[in-house]
Structures are given as structure tokens and as C-alpha cells.
Amino acid sequence: MKIRLVNNGVFTPVEDINEALLPPKNGFYWIDADLEDLAVLQPLFGLHDLAVEDCLTEEEQRPKLEIYENHYFVVINSIRFDDEEIFLRALNMFLGRHYLITVTRQKINELRSVKPILWEQEVDMPDRFMYHLVDLVVDNYLSVGDRIEARIENLEEDILMHTKKSHLTEIIGLRSEILWLKKVLGPQRELISTLNKKDLRLIDSELQKYFGDIHENAVKIYETFETYRDLMGNLREAYQSSLANRANEIMRVFTALTTIFMPLTFITGIYGMNFDFIPGMSYHLGSVVLMSLMAVIGCGMFYLFRKKDWL
Template identity: 75%
Template sequence: MKARLVQDGIFTLVEDITLTIEPPQHGFYWIDADVEDLEILQPLFHLHELAIEDVLTEEEQRPKIELYDTHYFIVVNSIRFDDEEIFLRALNIFLGKHYIITVTRTKINEIRTLKPVLWEEEVTMPDQFLYHLMDLIVDNYTNVGDRIEAKIEKLEEDILMHTKKSHLNEIISLRSEILWLKKVLVPQREVIATLNKKELKLISEPLKKYFGDIYENAVKIAETFDTFRDLMGNLREAYQSSLANRANEIMRVFTALTTIFMPLTFITGVYGMNFEYVPGMHWHYGGVVALLSMVVVGVSMFILFRKKDWL
């Protein structure tokens, strides 16, 4: 657990956590804590027991906002995409008048990248901190969306060029990830809508319009993932069509080869009969002529099929 006094974007480390109980003359306290640290923080800040229970018992939490008398409890999900799987990490936030507490089970990249933003914007209020943190989280969803779109385009190109059985597993896996993520985007969007539209005493009035901008981005992201879901359906149809076309190509080749060998089989069948008087049977060059005839017929049919694009 690390406690910092934030004044105009400048951080000052606070060694004694009990000093954060009283409001500072200027700025606010940011406490970056682990789940285990809540045993210390709950009695100090009188954090609601239901919120504490949610953090302690649920590793994967649905995005939500709960309003209490002295503080708000907000849950949002940070996203990470490693090209194979989408990971969501719950970020628990306790927002008070002079403090903000962030609680995570694992390290979240947005918290690390937030520090230079706070310094650049000279943040001095906890609701401003919350705004910039939410903005980074939503922007990261946009970045992940761009990467997913690029992966869908590459997958589509690979399917059209060289269809493989592994492509179907990739389609099913990515589609399930997108559908799962859609279930998170809706409640997270509603959390941002609450910060934007509802009368909240811990959110300053001028800041609400900025939350409105985040909300618009969240709506666009949800719509984007709706599009991804439709694209995955189209991608599966393209995969099945490609397999069907590939099977047709193979069958066409086999049919052409079979057709080529049909006259050759006829010739060998004629000269394989057990009649005494077969034309050319006792001719010295009969075997050579038969072989040459089969070669000429086979090559001629092959050239004809190639010219008609059957092979």
C-alpha cells in the first residue's frame, strides 16, 4: 500500500497512513492499495461493509457504482489483449471528499500511465483523478478494439488465401471473447452515464460534461464490438464457403484426372482381351504404338482441360 498527497499533480509520499484521515489544506490523498490492505483502510475511512465484502469475495466483478453517505464505491474493468486472449482486471475505487482509494488484485497498466497525466494536468481534486483514470481505461478499450479489428482483417485474408482447420478454432475463440466482453461493456457504460447525468455531490458540476465525453466514447466502443460480432459471423461463413470451394476444386481435379485415364483404360482393356486376332497384336511395333497413343491422348486431354481451366 502506498499513500500519496497529490497537490497540483505533484506527488508526496505519506509514510503514516493515519495522516490521510484528515483533509489536507490543499490537494487530496491517493491510496494505492492491495485487497489485504482493506482491513486497515476500512475502519480509518469508514468504508461500507458491503463494498468491502464485494472486493474481498469476488475476483471478477461486474462494473457498478454504489453511493454511500461519505463515499462512492465504483467498480470498472481494465482490459488487456495479448493477441490470443482478452483479460479483464477489476479496479475497485473508493471516492471520498479528500481521498481516492484504488484497490486491485493485480497490477493495472492504467494506474502506471496515469501519473504523468496527473502531473501534466496539475490535478488537485479526487474527482479529477477519477475522470483521468476512467478516460485512460476507456481509451484502452479503443486501442484493444483497433487490434481486434486488425486481427479480424488478417484472419479474413488468411482464410481467403489459405484456409486451415485451425482458423475455425480462432474464429470460435475470438467470437466468444467478443461476446463475453460485450456483457461487460454495457454495465461499464452505465457507470459512466451515472457519473455524467446523476446529481452527485462528490463530482463537481463542471466536470460532468467531461464524463459525458467519456460516455460518448464508451457508446462508440460498444457499437464497435457489436460490429465485431457481426464480422465474426461473416468470417465463419467465409470459412465454410472457402472449405466448400476447396472441396469443389479437389473434386474437379479428381474428375478431370479420371476422365483423362478413361480412354487410356479403354485402350489397355482392348489389348488386354484374350482374343487371338486383335489388330496390331502380333505387330513388332504394336506395343510402342499403343503406348504412344495413350501418351498422345492423355497429354491432349490434359492440355484441353488446362485451356478450359478445369485443372
């Protein structure tokens, strides 16, 4: 657990947690905690039992805002994409008058990247801190969406150029990830809308208007992933169409080869019959002439098929 006094974006470490129980003269306290630290924090700050229980028992939480007497409990999901799987990590926040407690199971990049923003914006209130944190989380969805779009484009190009059976596994896996993520984006969009419109005494009314900007991005992200879902359906159709075209190409080659060998088989069939007299059998160069004739016929048919673009 790390305790910091934040004043105008400047971080000052605090060793004794009891100092954070009372409002500072300037700034606020940011307590970055793990799940194990809740046993200490709950009685000191009066954190509600249900909120603490959610942090401890639910690994994947639904984004939400719960209002209690002395604090708010806010859950928002941070996203990470490693080009194979999408991961969501719950960011639990307890917002009070003079403190913000963040509780996570795993490390979340936004908690590190928010520090320069707090210093640049000279943040000195916990609600502003939470605003910038939520803004970073939502912006990260946009960057992940760009990477997913690039992956879809690369996958489409690979399917059109070199169709493989592994492509279908990739399509099904990525589509499932997108559908699962889309279910999470709905509640997250509603959460940000609540932060923007609901009368919340622990969040400055002027600051709430800025949450409307984040809400617009959340709506855009939701619509974007809706588009990605449709694109994955089109990609699956392109895969099946490519397989069908490839099968047609193979059948066309086999058909052409069979057609080329038909007259050759006819000639060899005639000369394989057991008759006493077959034209050219007594000629000493008969085999050479016959083989040459077969070669000319085969090459001629191959040239004809190539000219007509059948091969």
C-alpha cells in the same frame, strides 16, 4: 499499500496513514492498496461493509456506482488483450472528499500511465483524478478494439488464402471473447452515463460534463464490438465457403484425372482381351505405337482441360 499526497500533479510519499485521515491544506491523498490492506483501511475511512465484501469476494465485478454517506464506491473494468485471450481486471475506487483509494487484485497499467497526466493537468482534487483514470480505461478499450479488428482482418486473409482446421477454433474462441466482453460493456456504459448525469455531491458539477465525452466513447466502443460480433459470423461463413470451394477444387481435379484415364483404360482393356487376332499384335513396334497413342491422348485431354480452365 502506497500513500501519496497529490498537489497540482506533484506526488509526495506519505509514511503514516493517519495523516491521510484529515484533509490536507492543498491537494488530496491517493492510496494505492491491495486487497489485504482493506482490513486496515475499512475502520480508518469508514468504508462500507458491502463495498469491501465486493472487493474481496468477487473477482469479476459488474461495473457500478454505489453511493454511501461519506464516500462513493466505483467499479470499472480495465481490459488487456494478449492476442489470444481478453482479460478484464476490476479497478475498485473509493472516492471521498479528500482521498481516492484504488484497490486491485492484479497490476493495472492505467494506474501507472495516469501519473504523467496528473502532473501535466496539475490535478489537485480526487474527483479529477478519478475522471482521468476512467478516461484512460475507456481509451484502452479503443486500442484493444483496433487490435481485434486487425486480427479479424488477418484471420480473414488467411482463411481466403490457406484454409486450415485451426482457423475454426480461432473464430469460435475470438467470437466467444467478443460476446463475453460485450455483456460487460453494457453496464460500463451505464456507469459512465450515471457519472455524467446523476447529481453527485462528491464530483464537481463542471467536471461531470466531461464524463459525457467519455460516455460517447463508451457508446462507440459498444457499437464497435457489436460490429465485431457480426464480422465473426461473416468470418465463419467465409471459412465454411472456403472449405466447400476447396472440396470442389479437389473433386474437379479428381474428375479430370478420371476422365483422362478413361480412354487409356479402354485401350488397355481391349488389348488385355484373350482373342487370337487383335490389330497390331503381330507388329514388332506395336507396343511403342500403342504407348505413344495413349500418351498423345492423355496429353491432348490435359491440354484441352487446361485451355478450358477446368484444371
